[in-house]
Amino acid sequence: MQRTLSFLLWSGVAVAVMSGMALAQPAGQPPLIDRALFFGDPEISGSQLSPDGQYLSFIKPFNGTRNIWVKKADEPFANARAITNDQKRPIANYFWSRDSRYVLYSQDQGGDENFNVYAVDPKAAPAAGQPVPVARNLTDAKGVRALIYSVPKSDPDVMYVGINERDKAWHDLYKVKISTGERTLVRENKDKVAGWVFDEAGQLRLGARTTDNGSTEILRVDKDALVKVYECNVFETCQPIRFHKDATQAYLITNKGDVDLIGLVLFDPSSSKTTLVESDPKRRVDLGNAVFSDKTGDLLATQYEDERVRWYVKEPSFKADFDFIEKRFPGKDVNFQSSTADEQRWIVVVASDTDPGEVFVYDRATRKVTPQYKVRETLPRDQLAPMTTLTYPSSDGLQIPAYLTLPRGIPAKALPLMVVPHGGPWGRDTWGYDTFAQFLANRGYAVLQPNFRASTGYGKKFLNLGNGKWGETMQDDITWGVKHLVAQGTVDPKRVGIMGGSYGGYATLAGVAFTPDLYSAGVAIVAPSNLLTLLDSIPPYWESIRTVFNVRMGDPGKADDKARLMKQSPLNSADRIHTPLMVVQGQNDPRVKRAESDQIVIALRDRGFPVEYLVAPDEGHGFARPVNNMAMIASTEKFLARHLGGRFQEEMPADVATRLKEITVDPKTVTLTAAATAAAGAPKPAADLAPMKATYSASIAMGGQSMAMKIAQEAREENGTWVFTETADTPMGAATDSAVIEKGTLLIKKRTVKQGPADIALDFSDKAITGTLAMNGQSRPVNVALDGPVFADGPGSHAVIAHLPLAQGYTTSFRNLDLRSQKVEVKQLAVVGRESVTVPAGTFDAWKVEVKGADGGVTTLWVAADSRQVAKISATLPAMNGAVLTAELEK
Structure with a gap:
């Protein structure tokens, strides 16, 4: 498999390991294998037979990047030619149209996962001045992620695709003509449907969506409505995978109700009746996969991923083929990967823990197994290490x-x-x-x-x-x-x-x-x-x-x-x-x-x-x-x-x-x-506030001059919150700044400022700051969008910081609001040391905490390690041309 x-x-993600203290190689240890043999481009991979059996396609580097190649099925690989030439990103996934006219693949840009679907004619001559044929973008739209739902047998020139161009969260359903790229809207997705299921005749029959409470709803598509016919809760699994060949029932994987393991059932959308097909005969693991014949619609086999894969083959002729291949390659996992439309020839891959895979073409009529290539052929398989299973108890057994x-x-x-x-x-x-x-x-x-x-x-x-x-x-x-x-x-x-x-x-x-x-x-x-x-x-x-x-x-x-x-x-x-x-x-x-x-x-x-x-x-x-x-x-x-x-x-x-x-x-x-x-969150305090009163002597120094002031602080509990008030007596008059702070989280919820003709009232949530700024009787609104909560802002901000889990090396970041610009800025906090500081209130063993803003401003706090009192504050004020504020605790 x-x-x-x-x-x-x-x-x-390709990750690995290398280093600077290589140890002497013990006797018997395999030689160091070149990392490129593990992680470099495989010589050949991802082979598929065209439905008509005329061609074999595969992935191989072209001009240094993995692209799609095609050769006649009976030709040597040396005769293959590239049909795509993407030089920016490797092509990972592709498939053939049902009539073998086109190869289709998906590609994004720079890893943004906005995939578009492309089609290329493998028989076409290279475009003028190009080494490969033209690849047409069938879902061409910027910033759009296309999802392929169905490529029906009833019309090989059609595929049904979801495109989230109208609404980035939800994909509208389109019918796309492969030969021309013509796109027809089938259904505008205003019902929040996450996926669609078509029957074997290409008719849209079922949809699935997740509700606001996390449940999964399976919906029958009627002419004028979507009708809920099955539901499982957020802790269960239920998903339709394909319709039965009789077109009246659908195969469903589910563990709804008093069932632990996911099994396979037949589901009747008209009556909502289910009939169990199979769950793990050993009652150990979920159903891993159900393998169907695309030709007849019959269930060929089921697979269960236990310690290793277990197969249960259902269809007699397929079982004979499977047993034949498995016996020929003992100890290997077998995977039937791709077939012709008549299912007479298959791509078969056999692999193991020490073998990334050998690829064959298997002819069911003659039972001839024809080697094609080895995946990573130059990798020395005899030097690889076996993978074993083990089980151990966790902390709770x-x-x-x-x-x-x-x-x-x-x-x-x-x-x-x-x-x-x-x-x-x-x-x-x-x-x-x-x-x-x-x-x-x-x-x-x-x-x-x-x-x-x-x-x-x-x-x-x-x-x-x-x-x-x-x-x-x-x-x-x-x-x-x-x-x-x-x-x-x-x-x-x-x-x-x-x-x-x-x-x-x-x-x-x-x-x-x-x-x-x-x-x-x-x-x-x-x-x-x-x-x-x-x-x-x-x-x-x-x-x-x-x-x-x-x-x-x-x-x-x-x-x-x-x-x-x-x-x-x-x-x-x-x-x-x-x-x-x-x-x-x-x-x-x-x-x-x-x-x-x-x-x-x-x-x-x-x-x-x-x-x-x-x-x-x-x-x-x-x-x-x-x-x-x-x-x-x-x-x-x-x-x-x-x-x-x-x-x-x-x-x-x-x-x-x-x-x-x-x-x-x-x-x-x-x-x-x-x-x-946007990623800066609100730090978690180590302790809650407590009722307090404090007085600071303060001064602002600028240009050789100094302005003295007194600052009084009070925190009191009120209506299940903390109300923190700061009053400053300055030569320009008294100023009062008050905040309502949430208990436990210490997030600011409200702020009011009164100073002379200025009157400010703000409300804070995780999504916005709203309120008014009034000056000399004129008022203007405040409405600042947020991507997360504001923290340690306004009055009480220093006390809030003092209640973080301060320790040597502690760092965090948080949002503040710049009132003047009405913009959010991120502050970076770091505990830079621990030292003794003497102020009028006494000598304190204190954490030295630095808080830096994007404007270059730096506030340094000395926080008493035992009481969490802020003993001293020193702050540069870029808005006042670099003025320095100093405040020391008096009592």
């Missing part, structure tokens, strides 16, 4: 299934370990060839790939145990895997690293932040650092599953969930990190924005902790361009070897070395840009 790299959220790959030629004792959590988190790792596991094992590392709770495939109970548990028991499932291997003596506890992308990147940051003594190195790739801003910035086309995120992760609109999400965000525990860290990011990532990586880099940099940072300007959620991959891998390999002692490959091609320099970012240059402003 064809293997994938447990992407979901890090599809396309839950049994965690996992895969372990041990380096060859080394005793399994006191090995360096790399933990590689999968992305998603709603995905899973599987048995088979895994590029990263094999690469790391060749470098001398044991590799642990745990299927922690929230992983899919093990039933809804296992999946739902991860709800709300990011960074908590989900992280325990990873941590206890390390403990298990250490207790067995397999792993050296002082040489444990963690690396992953997307959720795996989050797990990496959570690992080094929440269990800082466990890991000696971490590589976080497209990693969320702040769960609030992650949820706030999900792509518009994920709107249909926003509620699912809110249920499974937490709803930022609910106080308890928000507080937990803040706690689970590694950014808010960055002061605990003391593990060497590398951060990798794609500039155009629409899922995990660059700001997520910028923030954690800034947090570590500002406390003086070293961090390495790579940002590719032409990538999105993972690296697709080979030169970017290779640069990242080379850097990561050396980083891990430096900190964990594994082997590494010193040399790299000139283009890779050049690219590595181009994508390496000096942490000193990283700033909270406009994109990062």
Whole structure:
């Protein structure tokens, strides 16, 4: 069965490991395999037979980038010709039109995931002055993500496509003529439908959508209405996959009701009646796949992803073919990948944990198996390491299934370990060839790939145990895997690293932040650092599953969930990190924005902790361009070897070395840009305010002159909130500034300012600041849009800062409002030391806290370590031409 790299959220991310303290090669250990053999472009991949059987297509580099090639089915590969010439990004997915006239593929720009669908005539001559035929954009629209729903047998020149041009969150349904690109609107999607299902005759029959409470509704498409015919709640799965050949029933995968494992049922949309077809005969895992004949519509086989794939073949003639292939390739996984329309010839791929795949054409009539090529043919398979399964108990006793790959030629004792959590988190790792596991094992590392709770495939109970548990028991499932291997003596506890992308990147940051003594190195790739801003910035086309995120992760609109999400965000525990860290990011990532990586880099940099940072300007959620991959891998390999002692490959091609320099970012240059402003959340206080009164003697010095004043502060509890009032007696008269502050979160909710003719009244929410500014009887409105809450602003701001979890190296960032410009700015806070400070009220052992603004202003606070009183304040005021405010506590 064809293997994938447990992407979901890090599809396309190519990561690896290299380093600067290579150990002597023990006797029997395989030679160092060139990283290019693992991660460079495969010579040939992705083969398909045209439906008429005349052609065989495949992916192969052309002018340095993976493109689509075609040859006659019986010709040698040397006779093939390229039919696409995309030089910016590799082409990953393509398919043939049903009449074999066109090859269709999807492509985005720079990783932005706005995919368009292109068609190319494989028989056409190259365009004038070009090496390949013209590729026509069938869904041509900027900033649009096209989804292919159906390519019906009834009309081979038609495909049904979803296009979110009218509304970025929802895809309208179009009929697109492949030969001309003519587009006809079939249905404007004002019903928030996320997917459509057509029957075998090409008729639109069903839709599916997610409701506001997270439930999934399956809708029957009637002439004038959508009728709900099936529903499962947010903690269950139900999805139509195709219609039965009788056109009256649909195949549905579901675990609705008192059922744990996903099974296959037949569903009648007219009566809503379901009939069980099959669930796992061993009652261990969900249905993994159902294989159908495209010719007859018959169910050929079912598959279950257990420790390895299990097949249950249904159709007798297909079973005879399957048994024949399986017997010929014992111990290998078999995958029937592509076939001719008459299903007499198939592309068959056989693979294993130590074999990325061999490809054959199988003739069912003659049972002739004709070799085509080996995937990564030059990779020395005899030097690769077996992948084994293991199970271990987590912190609460839950049994965690996992895969372990041990380096060859080394005793399994006191090995360096790399933990590689999968992305998603709603995905899973599987048995088979895994590029990263094999690469790391060749470098001398044991590799642990745990299927922690929230992983899919093990039933809804296992999946739902991860709800709300990011960074908590989900992280325990990873941590206890390390403990298990250490207790067995397999792993050296002082040489444990963690690396992953997307959720795996989050797990990496959570690992080094929440269990800082466990890991000696971490590589976080497209990693969320702040769960609030992650949820706030999900792509518009994920709107249909926003509620699912809110249920499974937490709803930022609910106080308890928000507080937990803040706690689970590694950014808010960055002061605990003391593990060497590398951060990798794609500039155009629409899922995990660059700001997520910028923030954690800034947090570590500002406390003086070293961090390495790579940002590719032409990538999105993972690296697709080979030169970017290779640069990242080379850097990561050396980083891990430096900190964990594994082997590494010193040399790299000139283009890779050049690219590595181009994508390496000096942490000193990283700033909270406009994109990062949106990612700045509200820090979590370590303690609540308390009733207090204080008086400060203050002065403002500017141009050799000084103006003295007295400042009185009072905090009192009122109507379940804190009311913080600050009164200043100045030569220009008294000024009163008052704020209503939410208990616990210490977020400002209201502010009123009265000074002479000025009268200001403001209301704060997470989305906007509204109110009025009045001067000399004239009033103007305030309406400032927000992308998150304002924090530590106005009166009481210094007291609020004093109640953060101040400690050596602590850093955070938050929003403030500039009243004069009515713009939001991000402040950066850092604890820069601890020192004794003497003021009229006495001598205090204090944390020295610096708060910097984008305008260059710096406020320094001395906060008593025991009482959290602000003993002294010093602030530069750019709005007053660099004037300096000093205030000292009197009582």
